[in-house]
Amino acid sequence: MTAQNAFYAQSGGVTAVINASACGVIETARQHPEQIAKVYAGRNGIIGALTEDLIDTSAESDAAIAALRYTPSGAFGSCRYKLKSLEANRREYERLIEVFKAHDIGYFFYNGGGDSADTCHKVSQLSETLGYPVQAIHIPKTVDNDLPITDNCPGFGSVAKYIATSALEASFDVRSMAKTSTKVFVLEVMGRHAGWIAAAGGLIEDQGMPVLILFPEVDFDQARFIAAVKDKVERHGFCTVVVSEGAKYADGRFLAEQGTRDAFGHAQLGGAAPVVANLVKEALGYKFHWAVADYLQRAARHLASKTDVEQAYAMGRAGVEFALAGHNAVMPTIKRLSNDPYAWEVGEAPLAEVANVEKFMPRDFIAADGFGITPACKEYLLPLIQGEDYPPFEHGLPNYVTLRNVAVERKLAPFAL
């Protein structure tokens, strides 16, 4: 058997550790030159494959590839580009296979969330049909932690650690100011329709901090929320609120969509945090501050979870090992073996069961009043934020790597997206 090339692409929103998975893929592939010749990466994700804009990772030094382990973001570029269904756009899938064939690519590693698992699955199926079989392996990644089967998703643990640490630090701050100044601090976090990231804010309760969480999974009830804030402030002197960007009213309206208009009549500028802070101010008169962490949370490699980094790397490595062992249309998963001490191993899931399934917070992870997390949830979350894995710093700032990203010569005619 002659060695074939591999293709690796990053998909969707990037994370603090998706490059650690890339590092796992490339370092493991380099250990098997008899089976994998070169790893090509898609420039800006799957768009790079469609437009035949491939990056030759063999042009990067071992040191540069090793530095991916501690560099946030997507080193080859990512994209938000969902391939349509096979019926709607068969031409794009055929183009992928054409590009793979032209560059002797026999392995497809797609690093993303639910959508990319679906694409990966279809590529595997279609490549058989078209007579150029490609082994397609999906590598899990999402800060939202919403993929099924795997116990957790690489990327999530680091965001959870960042949000819990930030909420803790801000709570210390507010506690010391509450006598005459800010009594309520509102922190808006990511997570789309799933409350996993918001749940991480609940971890500071065990450090004595009063915290209320607004989950996307729990319909927002303004009166009950205001009563809960009042109770926390009266008992503790202050309160921290962690609100998910996806928090919404029973009728489906997001908290962030208040129909706000600026002086020019433009639609509102966004942000659930200022909305929540203002509701508190209107109802209770408490002085507030609010923060929107946005990209800071998912890019914060300086505060990554060591567990998360290790798992992200392991998923990349396992993806390559599965491919070398002849597996196809699968995704490596994280299987939890025990909580305390935390133990996990690599598992495997068929893509047919992963694609397009979203995993939400189980109801028994959310406290009865809807504003907190249960001991079962803490037991789940705590292992995922364990350990620090600081990047090297130079001149006071993290010394992250920017790759050369040398292009592979094109062989095909251009393709219009």
Added chain:
Amino acid sequence: MTAQNAFYAQSGGVTAVINASACGVIETARQHPEQIAKVYAGRNGIIGALTEDLIDTSAESDAAIAALRYTPSGAFGSCRYKLKSLEANRREYERLIEVFKAHDIGYFFYNGGGDSADTCHKVSQLSETLGYPVQAIHIPKTVDNDLPITDNCPGFGSVAKYIATSALEASFDVRSMAKTSTKVFVLEVMGRHAGWIAAAGGLIEDQGMPVLILFPEVDFDQARFIAAVKDKVERHGFCTVVVSEGAKYADGRFLAEQGTRDAFGHAQLGGAAPVVANLVKEALGYKFHWAVADYLQRAARHLASKTDVEQAYAMGRAGVEFALAGHNAVMPTIKRLSNDPYAWEVGEAPLAEVANVEKFMPRDFIAADGFGITPACKEYLLPLIQGEDYPPFEHGLPNYVTLRNVAVERKLAPFAL
């Protein structure tokens, strides 16, 4: 000479390292029991002195006091309470002296910004007049870096490191998404009327990141700003904007005040970042994301600058040493001796020259176009963010200390604020 007690209070917005100054005060005082008997702290700052709500720091173990060095926020509570002028409220100053006298307090260490320097100065003067002389020493603290004479203020270096690191990480993120998604990222930072914190965002330029800064010191010119964003995005594919909360139009209106109304007609919810992001979207159509770091930036002890921690501690220690040497109505300062290698020493400034003077960014620290920083500014900023000084972590989170804060028995009649 018999030992007298000391009084220490934290004032105004807290920082990641104000407790390091408290640590410097208390540890140094403990080394001189022949001159300083006990250090009392004001519960919630100066209000604690006025209401005779004193904390006996001698009830804290050496380990707990040592832990202040890596614990953000104000361990004894702070407050926003500016004493009025002597003429307007002589009664409050007299009360302070009365409390000091009742508790045999001969040293007053006030840890804060410009307002507290003024209070400290007045207490020193009035205590002489009232026949109970107190040595009043001001310990500098402000994230805004706006105190005069001292080269920089403890608290600022850590925020600068946090903002530069966060802007760098978010820029890596945006760079990898810009092909199909976010092209402009807007980060709002603190600093009130001074652009020092915003300036720190300019440090990522040397890492190849396109960044535009909106300083409070430069009138906002919308057309020029939009043109600058367009230029950056066309040349680099993306752009990061760091906007100071104090950025304003030529007529004095803050960017954050756009006269926005929500659906109920309530005044707008605040935030310069969403305003700026929306201006870009309206003018250029670029997809944007924005973040408001708010308290996260000044509480982020997990990413403190080692230089800042050392200087904060040194200011506390120097304050006590000045007092022991008989100085009065002074503030220890940081004197820069050289940039590269960075060297500094403790200086001393009379409070009469410190009180109520604000230090803004010098014009030669701001680039000619008003959107960046000059090499001179980088030379100034870089030493202040050098070195990491991670707190200990336990179970995945920083292990910060919460003191017992045992009250000193009251001796006086209550006092109405």
